[in-house]
Amino acid sequence: xxxxxxxxxxxxxxxxxxxxxxxxxxxxxxxxxxxxxxxxxxxxxxxxxxxxxxxxxxxxxxxxxxxxxxxxxxxxxxxxxxxxxxxxxxxxxxxxxxxxxxxxxxxxxxxxxxxxxxxxxxxxxxxxxxxxxxx
Numbered sequence: 541x542x543x544x545x546x547x548x549x550x551x552x553x554x555x556x557x558x559x560x561x562x563x564x565x566x567x568x569x570x571x572x573x574x575x576x577x578x579x580x581x582x583x584x585x586x587x588x589x590x591x592x593x594x595x596x597x598x599x600x601x602x603x604x605x606x607x608x609x610x611x612x613x614x615x616x617x618x619x620x621x622x623x624x625x626x627x628x629x630x631x632x633x634x635x636x637x638x639x640x641x642x643x644x645x646x647x648x649x650x651x652x653x654x655x656x657x658x659x660x661x662x663x664x665x666x667x668x669x670x671x672x673x674x675x
Contacts, residue, residue, distance in 0.1 A: 591658040597633040598656035602664040605630045605652050609641070610666075613648070642675045651675035 608630035612620035615628070622630075622639060632639060632654075642651040653663045653675045661674045 591660075594657040595660055595662070598654050598660070598662050599670045601630075601633050601639075601654055602652055602662055602670050605639075605654070606664050606666075609650060609652065640675070 605625055608625040608628040609620055611628040612624045616624070620628075620641075622641070634657075640653045642653065649666055651663055651665045653661060655661045660672065662670055662672055663675045664670050665675075
């Protein structure tokens with residue numbers, strides 16, 4: 541009887557040993573290497589998208605600031621300040637800095653400049669669309 545139990549246990553252990561499956565160290569290292577390569581490709585692309593979004597926010601701010609400037613000049617017939625522009629609908633996106641209005645010889649000749657959070661300056665004038673660079 542004991543011999544039959546030992547044979548049965550030995551057979552069960554042998555069956556379990558054959559069913560053990562797993563990954564080898566080489567297979568695991570290859571998977572980690574592939575994940576590392578994919579990460580190295582994806583992270584710079586993602587960071588570039590963030591900078592483009594920051595630049596787009598600054599450009600959008602300039603378009604709104606131009607409309608607010610013209611509205612403020614029409615309503616008050618004077619050179620508006622940033623506070624005046626806010627009364628006419630302008631509000632800066634988070635992260636935009638260096639907002640400046642350069643007035644030429646008349647109130648109708650202006651250049652508005654803003655710097656995006658990515659550090660890129662943009663400007664808009666009374667007769668042009670948004671352009672890269674300062675006034």
